[in-house]
Amino acid sequence: WLDRAGNRLRAVPVPPGRYEKLYFAPDGQRLLAERRDSPTSVDLWMLDLAEGSAFRFTQGSQSRMGGKPAWSPDGRRIAFSSNRAGRTNIYQRRVDDTREESLLFDSNGQFKEVLSWTPDGRFIVFEQADPVTGWDLWLLPMEGKREPTPYLRSRFAELGGQVSPDGRWMVYTSDVSGKVEVYVRSFPEPGAEHRVSSAPGRGVWTRDGREIIIQYLDDGGVWAVPVQTSPTFKAGTPRLLFRQRPEILWLASTPKGDRSLEASFIPTEQPPSITVDLSLRGRNAR
Numbered sequence: 001w002l003d004r005a006g007n008r009l010r011a012v013p014v015p016p017g018r019y020e021k022l023y024f025a026p027d028g029q030r031l032l033a034e035r036r037d038s039p040t041s042v043d044l045w046m047l048d049l050a051e052g053s054a055f056r057f058t059q060g061s062q063s064r065m066g067g068k069p070a071w072s073p074d075g076r077r078i079a080f081s082s083n084r085a086g087r088t089n090i091y092q093r094r095v096d097d098t099r100e101e102s103l104l105f106d107s108n109g110q111f112k113e114v115l116s117w118t119p120d121g122r123f124i125v126f127e128q129a130d131p132v133t134g135w136d137l138w139l140l141p142m143e144g145k146r147e148p149t150p151y152l153r154s155r156f157a158e159l160g161g162q163v164s165p166d167g168r169w170m171v172y173t174s175d176v177s178g179k180v181e182v183y184v185r186s187f188p189e190p191g192a193e194h195r196v197s198s199a200p201g202r203g204v205w206t207r208d209g210r211e212i213i214i215q216y217l218d219d220g221g222v223w224a225v226p227v228q229t230s231p232t233f234k235a236g237t238p239r240l241l242f243r244q245r246p247e248i249l250w251l252a253s254t255p256k257g258d259r260s261l262e263a264s265f266i267p268t269e270q271p272p273s274i275t276v277d278l279s280l281r282g283r284n285a286r
Contacts, residue, residue, distance in 0.1 A: 002251075002260040006222070006242025012261070013052035019045070019263040022252035023068055025075045026207075031252075031261070032057065032069050032078065044069055044080065046095070057093070058082075070117045070124060079104065079124050081114045088112050090126060090140065105140055105148060112138075116162040123188075125151070125161040125170075137161045137172060139188070152190050160202050163187050165209040166229055173202055182214055184233055196225050196235045206257035213253045220244035222251065222260070 001009040020042075021034040031047040044057040058080070069080040079092045090105040090112055104124070105112065111129040115137075118125065124140040126148075136153040140146060151170065152158045157180075161172040170187040173180050182197035196203065201216040203225075212225045212235075220243045226236035244251055250263040 002242075002262055004224075004241055004258065006244075006260075009259075012047070012049060014047050014054045017045075019249070021068060021250045022261055022263055023071070024252060024255055024261075025071050026073060026255060027075055028255045030075070032071070033263070034068075044078075068114060070114050072117050073119055073121050079114050079117065081112060081126075090114055090124065104142075105146060115160060118163045119165055119167050125163065127159050127161065135159050137170075151188070152185070162204055164205050164229055165207060169229055169233055171196070171203045171205060171212055173200075180217065182212070184212075184227075184235070186233070194233050194235060196227070197223075197238070204253060206253075207255040211257055213257055214238070215244070215251060220246075220248075222253075224257070 001012065003009055018036045019033040020036055023032040025031065029049060031049055033045045033047055034042055035045045036042050043059060045054050046057045047054045057078070069078050071078060076095055077092050078095060079090060081088050082091055085106070087108070087110045089103060091101055092104050093101045109128055113127050115125045115127055117123075122142055124142065126138050126140060127135050128138050129135055130153070133153050133155055135157040137151040137158045138148045139151050140148045151161065152172070154176070156174055156176040159173045161170050163170050164187070168187060169184050170190070171182060171184050174183050180200040181195060182201055182203040184194045184196055185191055196212055197214050197216070199216050200218055201214045203212045203214040205212055209229055210226060212227055214223045214225060215221075216223065222241045222244065223238045224241055225238045228234040245264070247265045248262045249265060251260055253260050
C-alpha cells in the first residue's frame with residue numbers, strides 16, 4: 001500500500017507470484033490481478049485485501065494483449081478479454097460462481113480489449129484494432145442484441161476509455177498530438193476534446209468524479225487533476241503526488257483515490273544459477 005505521497009505503508013499478505021496488473025472492485029475491498037505463471041500463461045486471480053486470501057479466477061483464459069478485466073458497477077460480474085479462440089473475444093463471469101461463463105461478443109476482428117463498464121451498467125467500453133483507423137473505442141450494449149457501436153473512430157489511436165461516475169464524460173488516451181496524452185469528451189456522444197495531460201499517460205476517475213488520477217508513462221509521475229463535470233467539463237491545475245520507483249510493475253489507485261497499491265519486483269536473496277555439464281572425450285567438466 002502507498003499513501004497519496006507515495007510512501008509505503010504495508011504489504012498485502014497474498015501468495016507470492018508475479019502480479020503484473022491490478023484492478024480494484026467498485027467497493028475497493030477486492031482486487032483482480034493478472035498473475036503470470038510462465039511467459040505464455042496469464043490468469044486472473046481474485047484477492048481479498050482484508051483477509052489476504054487469493055484464488056485463481058480464470059484458468060489459462062486471460063488475453064495476453066493487455067486488455068483489462070472490468071468489474072460491473074454492482075461488483076457481481078467480471079467482463080474480460082480472452083484469446084482462447086485464436087482471436088480475442090469478450091466474456092463475462094459471475095464473481096460468486098466462476099464456472100458460469102458466457103460469451104458476450106465474438107467477431108472476426110483479431111483484437112478486442114475490455115476497458116471498463118459504464119456506471120449505469122448499460123455498456124462495456126472496449127478498444128478494438130482496425131487495419132485502417134488503428135485502435136478505436138467501442139460500446140458493447142449489455143441489453144438487446146449486443147451489437148457494438150463505435151464511440152470514437154479516427155485515424156489516430158484512442159485507448160483506455162472510462163466513463164465518469166456521473167455518466168456524462170469519457171476519459172481516454174490518444175496520440176492525436178503526436179504523443180499519447182489524456183483527453184476527456186462528452187458521453188455518450190463524443191463532443192469537443194479537452195486535454196488534461198501534457199505528457200504520455202493514462203487516466204482514471206476517482207469514485208466521486210472530482211479528480212482524474214494520471215500516471216505518466218515517461219517519468220513515472222502520478223498526478224491528480226481536479227475536475228468539474230457539471231454543468232460542463234473543466235480541468236484544474238494538475239498536482240504531482242509522487243513518482244513511481246523503477247521496480248514497480250503496476251500501480252493502481254483505489255476507487256476513492258486516497259491510496260494506491262503497487263505490484264513491485266522483490267529480488268530473491270540468492271539469484272538463480274545455471275549449471276552446465278560438458279562431456280568431452282570421456283572427461284567431465286562442470
